[in-house]
Amino acid sequence: MPIYPPHPDPFDCAICGKVRPLQWQDPSHMDYPPVCWRCEQFGWRLGPITRKPDMRLAKQIAALAEALDEEASRKIYEARHG
Numbered sequence: 001m002p003i004y005p006p007h008p009d010p011f012d013c014a015i016c017g018k019v020r021p022l023q024w025q026d027p028s029h030m031d032y033p034p035v036c037w038r039c040e041q042f043g044w045r046l047g048p049i050t051r052k053p054d055m056r057l058a059k060q061i062a063a064l065a066e067a068l069d070e071e072a073s074r075k076i077y078e079a080r081h082g
């Protein structure tokens with residue numbers, strides 16, 4: 001049984017902008033800033049769903065990197081075609 005960090009204060013997800021976490025939430029699916037559970041696990045095709053805290057941190061970093069890459073690509077496209 002992993003030991004989970006404490007319930008975080010509310011925050012806006014850095015990718016989808018939703019306010020998280022919800023008042024009641026399963027600790028194994030808890031949202032941790034700066035990315036919500038859904039963006040962390042499902043948003044960017046980052047491999048199998050995992051609840052292990054160290055793997056979750058790696059997925060958060062990968063999700064943020066993908067989101068930045070996506071935004072940068074869009075801005076480059078807009079600059080060239082805008």
Ligand SMILES: [Zn+2]
Pocket residue numbers: 013014015016017018035036037038039040
């Ligand atoms: Zn999100």
